[in-house]
Amino acid sequence: xxxxxxxxxxxxxxxxxxxxxxxxxxxxxxxxxxxxxxxxxxxxxxxxxxxxxxxxxxxxxxxxxxxxxxxxxxxxxxxxxxxxxxxxxxxxxxxxxxxxxxxxxxxxxxxxxxxxxxxxxxxxxxxxxxxxxxxxxxxxxxxxxxxxxxxxxxxxxxxxxxxxxxxxxxxxxxxxxxxxxxxxxxxxxxxxxxxxxxxxxxxxxxxxxxxxxxxxxxxxxxxxxxxxxxxxxxxxxxxxxxxxxxxxxxxxxxxxxxxxxxxxxxxxxxxxxxxxxxxxxxxxxxxxxxxxxxxxxxxxxxxxxxxxxxxxxxxxxxxxxxxxxxxxxxxxxxxxxxxxxxxxxxxxxxxxxxxxxxxxxxxxxxxxxxxxxxxxxxxxxxxxxxxxxxxxxxxxxxxxxxxxxxxxxxxxxxxxxxxxxxxxxxxxxxxxxxxxxxxxxxxxxxxxxxxxxxxxxxxxxxxxxxxxxxxxxxxxxxxxxxxxxxxxxxxxxxxxxxxxxxxxxxxxxxxxxxxxxxxxxxxxxxxxxxxxxxxxxxxxxxxxxxxxxxxxxxxxxxxxxxxxxxxxxxxxxxxxx
Amino acid sequence: xxxxxxxxxxxxxxxxxxxxxxxxxxxxxxxxxxxxxxxxxxxxxxxxxxxxxxxxxxxxxxxxxxxxx
Amino acid sequence: xxxxxxxxxxxxxxxxxxxxxxxxxxxxxxxxxxxxxxxxxxxxxxxxxxxxxxxxxxxxxxxxxxxxxxxxxxxxxxxxxxxxxxxxxxxxxxxxxxxxxxxxxxxxxxxxxxxxxxxxxxxxxxxxxxxxxxxxxxxxxxxxxxxxxxxxxxxxxxxxxxxxxxxxxxxxxxxxxxxxxxxxxxxxxxxxxxxxxxxxxxxxxxxxxxxxxxxxxxxxxxxxxxxxxxxxxxxxxxxxxxxxxxxxxxxxxxxxxxxxxxxxxxxxxxx
Numbered sequence: 001x002x003x004x005x006x007x008x009x010x011x012x013x014x015x016x017x018x019x020x021x022x023x024x025x026x027x028x029x030x031x032x033x034x035x036x037x038x039x040x041x042x043x044x045x046x047x048x049x050x051x052x053x054x055x056x057x058x059x060x061x062x063x064x065x066x067x068x069x070x071x072x073x074x075x076x077x078x079x080x081x082x083x084x085x086x087x088x089x090x091x092x093x094x095x096x097x098x099x100x101x102x103x104x105x106x107x108x109x110x111x112x113x114x115x116x117x118x119x120x121x122x123x124x125x126x127x128x129x130x131x132x133x134x135x136x137x138x139x140x141x142x143x144x145x146x147x148x149x150x151x152x153x154x155x156x157x158x159x160x161x162x163x164x165x166x167x168x169x170x171x172x173x174x175x176x177x178x179x180x181x182x183x184x185x186x187x188x189x190x191x192x193x194x195x196x197x198x199x200x201x202x203x204x205x206x207x208x209x210x211x212x213x214x215x216x217x218x219x220x221x222x223x224x225x226x227x228x229x230x231x232x233x234x235x236x237x238x239x240x241x242x243x244x245x246x247x248x249x250x251x252x253x254x255x256x257x258x259x260x261x262x263x264x265x266x267x268x269x270x271x272x273x274x275x276x277x278x279x280x281x282x283x284x285x286x287x288x289x290x291x292x293x294x295x296x297x298x299x300x301x302x303x304x305x306x307x308x309x310x311x312x313x314x315x316x317x318x319x320x321x322x323x324x325x326x327x328x329x330x331x332x333x334x335x336x337x338x339x340x341x342x343x344x345x346x347x348x349x350x351x352x353x354x355x356x357x358x359x360x361x362x363x364x365x366x367x368x369x370x371x372x373x374x375x376x377x378x379x380x381x382x383x384x385x386x387x388x389x390x391x392x393x394x395x396x397x398x399x400x401x402x403x404x405x406x407x408x409x410x411x412x413x414x415x416x417x418x419x420x421x422x423x424x425x426x427x428x429x430x431x432x433x434x435x436x437x438x439x440x441x442x443x444x445x446x447x448x449x450x451x452x453x454x455x456x457x458x459x460x461x462x463x464x465x466x467x468x469x470x471x472x473x474x475x476x477x478x479x480x481x482x483x484x485x486x487x488x489x490x491x492x493x494x495x496x497x498x499x500x501x502x503x504x505x506x507x508x509x510x511x512x513x514x515x516x517x518x519x520x521x522x523x524x525x526x527x528x529x530x531x532x533x534x535x536x537x538x539x540x541x542x543x544x545x546x547x548x549x550x551x552x553x554x555x556x557x558x559x560x561x562x563x564x565x566x567x568x569x570x571x572x573x574x575x576x577x
Numbered sequence: 578x579x580x581x582x583x584x585x586x587x588x589x590x591x592x593x594x595x596x597x598x599x600x601x602x603x604x605x606x607x608x609x610x611x612x613x614x615x616x617x618x619x620x621x622x623x624x625x626x627x628x629x630x631x632x633x634x635x636x637x638x639x640x641x642x643x644x645x646x
Numbered sequence: 647x648x649x650x651x652x653x654x655x656x657x658x659x660x661x662x663x664x665x666x667x668x669x670x671x672x673x674x675x676x677x678x679x680x681x682x683x684x685x686x687x688x689x690x691x692x693x694x695x696x697x698x699x700x701x702x703x704x705x706x707x708x709x710x711x712x713x714x715x716x717x718x719x720x721x722x723x724x725x726x727x728x729x730x731x732x733x734x735x736x737x738x739x740x741x742x743x744x745x746x747x748x749x750x751x752x753x754x755x756x757x758x759x760x761x762x763x764x765x766x767x768x769x770x771x772x773x774x775x776x777x778x779x780x781x782x783x784x785x786x787x788x789x790x791x792x793x794x795x796x797x798x799x800x801x802x803x804x805x806x807x808x809x810x811x812x813x814x815x816x817x818x819x820x821x822x823x824x825x826x827x828x829x830x831x832x833x834x835x836x837x838x839x840x841x842x843x844x845x846x847x848x849x850x851x852x853x854x855x856x857x858x859x860x861x862x863x864x865x866x867x868x869x870x871x872x873x874x875x876x877x878x879x880x881x882x883x884x885x886x887x888x889x890x891x892x893x894x895x896x897x898x899x900x901x902x903x904x905x906x907x908x909x910x911x912x913x914x915x916x917x
Contacts, residue, residue, distance in 0.1 A: 029612050031785075046690070049792035050791070051791070052824065054787060054789075054790065054792070091742070098598075114694055124787075126790070128787050131788075132747070134746070134747050134748075134764060135747050135748075135787075135788075135789070159807075203660075215764050216765065217747075217748060217764050217765055217766075218765065218766055220764050221763065246711075253831060255649075256650070256653075257649070257650070258838060259647050259648065259649075259654065260649070260653065272904075280761075281682060282683050282750075282759060282760050282761045283761050283763060283766075284683050284684070284685065284760065284761065284762075284763060284767060284768040284769070285685050285687075285688050285689065285763065285765075285766040286684065286685060287684050287685050288675075288681070288684045291682055291684075295668070295671065296668060299664045299667055300664060301670055302660065302664050302667075303657075303660055303661070303664060305639030306654070306660040306663075307653075307657065307660070310652075310653055310656045311653075312813070313652075314652070314653075323688040333581075333584060335584075336583075337581055337584035337586070337587050338581055338582065338584075339582075339583070342584065343587055347590075347591075349585070350591075360667065363667075363673050364667065364671050365675075366671055366674045366675070366680045366682075366683060366757075369757035369758075369759050370756075370757045370759070372785075373750060373752070373761075373785035373786060374785065406643075416583060416586065417586075420587065420590040423590050423591075424593050426588050427593060427594040427597070428593075428597065429596065431594060431597065439754075439755055440752070440754035440755045440783075442752070442785035443785065443790060444782075444785070444786070444787040444792070445785070445793045446792070446793045447793045449793075450781055450783060450796045451796065452781050452796055452797070452798040453754060453779070453780070453781030453796075453798065455755075456752065456755065459601050459602075459604040459605060460601060460604065464612075464696075468597070471628035499720045509648050509650075513647060513648040514647060515647055528578055537839070542685065546685065546688075546689045547689050547765050547766070551693040551764075551765055552689075552692070552693070552765055553692075553693055554693065554764055554765060555690060557722075557746050557747050559787065568893075573687045577762055
């Protein structure tokens with residue numbers, strides 16, 4: 001008797017399937033645009049005008065960092081909550097409601113960005129993922145973002161009410177680990193999105209509609225990063241969840257420690273938000289002390305990630321030894337390397353370790369000056385969100401799509417090749433990006449070729465760096481195509497009885513070893529709130545005090561000038577003269 | 578086979594960054610090797626690993642892990 | 647809570663690593679004195695940049711001893727000034743602000759790197775130990791032609807650095823037999839007095855004048871030119887002060903010709 005997720009929760013499986021396909025669609029579009037950019041930047045193939053690069057970059061950033069990751073997240077968390085509580089969602093109409101809201105939000109944002117290259121759409125949102133005012137998008141861009149975020153809030157409410165319903169039936173039980181993870185993640189998501197939602201609704205949207213005529217760019221920027229760093233943990237947490245609850249089982253063993261997994265997620269709840277100012281080490285108008293506080297919090301965030309590295313590797317070793325592995329390192333041979341789900345997640349974890357090292361450099365307040373806004377940063381986050389998250393999600397899809405459709409994976413070997421090609425492609429691309437950042441090559445730049453100077457690599461040449469990036473991006477696109485092919489072919493296939501049961505990893509040290517206080521979500525939320533107040537009240541107060549809530553008459557700019565740069569430069573010079 | 582085909586593929590994939598960066602590392606010591614030489618070197622190392630992997634293990638000290646899951 | 651021994655060891659090692667990182671950075675701030683961009687620069691209304699005491703006339707200013715201040719205005723898609731020259735081994739404080747959107751001011755290959763946010767003034771003090779040439783670029787997206795935004799920073803040896811400017815006022819033609827005047831204006835942006843020599847060469851004649859230009863001031867030097875000695879025709883002239891040179895042409899015309907207007911332009915401009 002088959003006991004896959006679709007057999008246990010057929011209605012929820014439909015929602016999850018819809019969320020996954022929304023996510024894959026964003027991945028397909030955003031990923032392909034990535035190739036276009038990589039080839040343009042490296043001057044291998046330029047099929048678009050330089051200004052269009054920024055439209056494409058906006059779409060790439062928003063579709064991959066927000067749409068792809070978060071649609072997948074809501075699918076995974078819905079799976080985790082329902083599976084671990086062993087009960088369905090309270091009201092499926094509500095569930096479809098938040099899903100629809102997220103879709104509408106995405107479409108609004110997508111169309112407004114598309115307006116940057118399609119003349120028929122009278123919109124423009126060439127503001128990149130960070131939408132720093134006074135660059136000004138069409139109001140639809142802001143409205144879409146808000147709808148999307150509110151959709152995720154309702155998704156969180158859905159998981160909470162399901163948990164509360166379960167709680168009334170099971171008053172004395174510990175919160176099952178996957179649910180615990182989903183709930184703590186949702187809590188810090190509420191905390192951090194509050195900042196950007198207020199920023200958009202009270203400051204940016206009225207400004208873009210012409211209701212108020214000015215913004216304070218430093219204020220909206222600070223409110224963006226109030227959300228902007230926590231969001232990276234938001235999309236990382238489902239990957240962590242999979243590493244904790246899936247990877248040990250795939251390795252053939254059990255999770256090393258349930259209590260420490262809880263500690264890790266509590267630490268993320270506490271520290272995700274009061275770190276955002278570390279993206280603003282180079283910003284004027286923020287005193288050094290506030291930057292130092294953000295750095296301290298950031299450095300302590302290394303702790304849960306280092307703990308995760310230990311637990312995940314220990315769990316894998318445990319699994320390998322259950323499978324007959326021996327020796328100090330010989331057990332590695334006993335791991336199920338032919339399984340794309342395992343191999344993809346393991347390689348994603350390996351690359352995340354590398355990303356951790358470059359992240360430590362970024363977090364260092366003084367070393368950051370060398371790499372801030374260089375291509376190094378892009379290399380860093382292509383290892384984190386672009387591999388630790390994306391590769392884990394793709395690998396997980398090889399397990400989840402059969403679970404939610406009841407159809408067997410079309411081609412497992414192709415899946416293995418796909419995750420390996422991603423790993424190799426990302427190695428080339430992110431390594432070259434990191435290296436070029438060290439000698440000052442900027443990020444977010446369509447054609448980084450300057451008239452007054454040339455970049456001087458410490459080793460190798462700029463041409464070599466560009467070749468590695470172009471090669472890497474091409475391999476990544478091939479990998480992406482293989483993934484999508486496998487997903488489509490799987491969905492076209494027939495129902496199968498060979499689907500494994502829907503379970504997750506058991507633990508060596510279970511929740512009974514974890515202090516009950518770890519499950520006290522109110523307490524942790526209260527402490528997290530206090531930390532946020534501590535980290536943000538004074539900086540925000542001083543920014544508002546110095547520049548005003550709305551700034552000194554700063555208009556919006558849509559820097560798209562028909563006449564080209566020469567004309568603008570000339571007129572600017574006239575103003576100066 | 579000493580290791581499974583899947584593990585062999587993974588080993589080769591993980592080897593690639595080392596081969597790429599070996600060239601960079603050498604240049605720090607003033608040793609410049611061309612891309613072609615680097616490729617040849619990589620091919621030799623990969624070949625050696627493949628031969629090691631498919632060579633029948635001498636003795637039966639270790640059970641042969643199949644790597645299937 | 648039940649924690650495995652290895653995990654405890656790992657936990658301790660992780661904490662040591664974290665505290666170690668913070669210690670090195672704290673040392674960097676306290677020991678070698680690596681300062682962060684902070685709120686010292688203050689705020690500014692972008693609409694009033696042109697009237698601002700510092701940004702109204704952006705550029706390099708000598709403020710005493712080996713201390714210099716550089717005011718830079720960033721706008722889509724250029725810096726004003728585009729070329730900056732500062733002496734090596736001196737304390738240079740940059741003040742940067744933006745006229746429109748968020749930019750950066752990043753000296754390539756160094757840690758001189760700051761965001762430039764409208765309404766804010768970024769202030770940072772640096773010392774370049776060695777002379778060299780650096781590119782300046784904007785690494786924050788600032789609109790369609792963001793990638794064309796660049797500048798240049800030349801760090802010159804301390805003894806070769808000055809803030810001397812030369813401008814020359816000269817007529818383009820003079821009637822034969824008349825005298826005329828070529829006026830050199832030498833300004834000195836340094837705080838100390840500048841002792842130098844202004845030289846004029848015209849035709850095959852030359853004259854030199856020693857001047858002392860006061861600190862943060864300027865001096866005018868007049869050269870009287872007698873057209874009778876030059877004779878009719880075009881005469882190229884050159885005024886030099888140290889490394890600065892200004893050239894032009896003086897045409898001596900016969901009064902009866904009434905001037906044929908063929909004279910080349912007189913020199914008038916900054917060195």
